[in-house]
Amino acid sequence: MNTIIFRTMAPIIVCIMLVYAVYICLRGHNEPGGGFIGGLIAASSIAILGMANGAEATRRALRVDPLSIAGIGVQIAALSGLASLFTGSPFMTSIWLYLELGETIVPLSTPMAFDIGVFLVVFGTISAIALGLEEGEAG
Amino acid sequence: MELGTDASIALVAIAPFAAAVLAPLVHHFSRPFAGWVLALVPAGIVWFLLTMVDPVLATGAISARIGWVPAYGLDLSFYVDGLSLIFALTIAGVGTLVTLYAGAYLKGHAHLGRFFAFLMAFMGAMLGLVLADNMLALFLFWEATSVTSFLLIGFDNSRMAARRGAIQALAITNIGGMALLVGLLLVHQATGVWELSAFGDEIRGSAFYGPVLACFLLAAFTKSAQLPFHFWLPNAMEAPTPVSAFLHSATMVQAGVYLLARVTPWLGGTPVWTGILVSIGGATLLWGALGALRQTDLKQMLAQTTIASLGLSVLLLGLGSSYAISAVVLYFVAHALYKAGLFMVVGAVDHEAGTRDITLLGGLADRMPVTFIGAALAGLAMVGLPLTLGFFAKEEMYLGLLHWQWSDIATLVVLVAGNALLAGIAMLVVVKPFLGPELPTPKAGHEAPVTMLVGPILLGAAGMVAAVMPDWLGQTLLQPGASAILGQPVESHLSLAIHPANPVLWLSLATWALGFLVYQQAATLRTVLRRLEARLGWTADKMFDALMFGLIRFAGAVTRLLHHGRLELYLVTVFAVLAVALIVPVGVLGGYQLLLPNAELGNWSAWLTWPELALYEWGVVLLALVGLLAVLAAPNRLVAIIALGIQGAAVALIFLLFGAPDLAFTQFTVEVLSVVILALVMTRLRLDERDPREWEDLARDGTLALVCGAGISLLLMVVLAGDLDTRLSDFFAATSVPIAHGANVVNVILVDYRGFDTLGEIAVVMGAGMAVMALLRRRKVAS
């Protein structure tokens, strides 16, 4: 697995995949995509990085434990649902906020925060599993 | 009734439970005085119940109710009439003294706090039982007495005999508890009400009478230790003596008698009732009395006489005349007073002398004079000498049977014989340990502590005081109690006067004379009875063991049969059931006709047209089939992984072709990740080159799989032939942009409409991840 070509190319591929994953996640509300798919793609990139550089190096590059990322994701998703309590609506009623930044209008919403939470959970969990297994192989 | 009374009557049953919760704390903080502190609870209840005597005498009964489950129209209702008041007063009164006594008897025991908690809980259950009007509440309290009795018998849980006694009592009384529940539900079915006091004579004439009677009799007979369920009571003597005094003589075992008394107005009086109660009660009376003679352990003797006394009460309830019912009421109170007193005396003797064997005890009166007085007071009542409650009870029993019919004479003979035996045993218990030559005992005993003496003395004195005031006794005790049982007013005719012309007096004299004879010949009788018992060989007690062990063996065998530990057989069972569930409705019961309407049955060709699939769609289906076959045939790991990827990719393509790009996307990514993870793990696992199954297994599994697959295909076709309810989908599609501001309907459903579901699902994903991490970490620690 650790050929020189793979090891050289892996970081570039991972970069592209990660950016693409975030893009897929954010566009999901209007086009094919979403947190689940984005998370899976991002996790695949981490798996690739783990194969190329070893699980230990990948963990260091991630800085945060992947399972903690997943935990943060669950909390973001749950908190995004709680936001509606301030407007007096039931749990998980969506709230939309349109920010005007010069020419463009940026729509912010609680479903988007929720989808980011989903992304983080899937990304964190699958990365943790993949890295854990890769570590086992090395050891 | 004003609201306050409702709540305070409910409090009578609830306060002891509260005390039970607090008992360990109370014990912790007031160690030597815990008995005194906790005795305040039943004492307060006695005081409150005494204030209710006058209202009950005036009105006949007081009912109270507080809301319980309003949604089902259930109230926690209570009903205080003469019968329940007598029982409740006895329970709380004896309870007060037993609590005091237990504080001294178990002084320094490590689990005394726990003991008090059980005792208080039992008291609450028992008070609730006798006060309850609602049938479900009655059942709950009834079961609570069984459970607390179990806890108290097994209190010394390090001894196997105690555990056995506890389990036996629980098993036997719970059979009755179940019967009681069935009986109560049948009564509700027949009458439509939940309150015991709310109906009159509906049951007796209805078709429910037989089953209801059977259920109630089973409940009462198990609880009150009637033949053939009597054997649990002697074994329950494994409990500490205060428990035996309270539960297994004065109160809990009387619950069956109470139940029979309570249902007498609407179940009693029929020939079946009289026949069963009189014969079982009489048999139990004699069996218990003879059983007592067999024993040398004082506690066992008392336990056997309790069985006899319970049989006597049941017999009297069966007779059902106003004399007999009066006798039941008097006998209940008299028995509770003298039997609890005698148990306490025996406990004190055991505590001070170190043994309860009657043959080893003698001449204790010098060392324990107060204890002896207590024993004598109780013994006089048990013999039934004048100026005791027992005397009146005995007179009333005989009075009702002076019609000189054969059945009455037979009953009289049984009664006199039983009473004589009991009187003889009473003399034995009182005289033998205390009088005569002094025998050396394991412990050099002296007088018991005052808290252990208060009980027997007060109980004996109470019996005497009540007996010297026959008018008051008749007015406040006999009349309301007997009237409540019979459901019609009963006149009291107690007096201290002695009529020599009355045959009752001669019957009493005969009883005493016979009793004295029994006392004289006790040793001989004991030897004879023991020889008879040895000849008998088996007992109900041994049969219980055989039954229990048989049950354990049977359960073990069934478990072994069902949990055979072979996974593939479990799975075969699951899928065989699935196959049946699929094939029977769709195939056998005609579900396929939806697919193929009757009109077209002859027109096979219309259905069997070549499906309209484009070439590339056929290609994808073919790819899936190839993938599946490859997975089946995979000769090694690599092929298996690749084959799995192929079928997954084919599924993704199907999603893509039929308008589900999101799914296709996800499926592709998952397939890639699956292959990666599989490759990581599989290299370290062995995959057998060949399937390990024998060809018989292969054929069985293959057939099962094909049947299930065909069934699912068929089911799916039938579903597809029907209509689809698209309202929900249409709603999502129509409102996705206007109200949820999202064009990708699938994503909007996931993160907005069904966001709560998704939250749960990502939590599951996260949970799976944590489980994987835990497994991997264990491996690291292990290596």
Place this chain on the structure above:
Amino acid sequence: MDQVLAVLVGCFMAVGIYLLLSRSVIRMLLGLVVFGNGVNLLIFTAGRLTRAAAPIIPAGLAQAEGPMANPLPQALILTAIVIGFAMFSFLLVLAYRAYQSLDADDTDTMRVAEPVDAPNPPLSY
């Protein structure tokens, strides 16, 4: 085409069940994946197949003009795929751990919980 897919779903199920019934743990895992795919396809097909557009509403419109695929089963399946994958990873690691500690991948020999010679329940109180 419905019928073809229905038969295909049946094939997935049959292969999945056949593999699940094998006593080799790894084969059972493969069977589980196949079975899961079969279930996903079953839901998908039961929600009616269409070659029409994906359930994505064109920009600028409030509602789709033509027919489009049923979005509801798709939303159900999407989460099912991801959860199925997470469960699959868990079972894979579980099987791996079992293989390591028991040195067996045949379920007939994995009898820690229900051993062959389990003692009789004690006959005592």
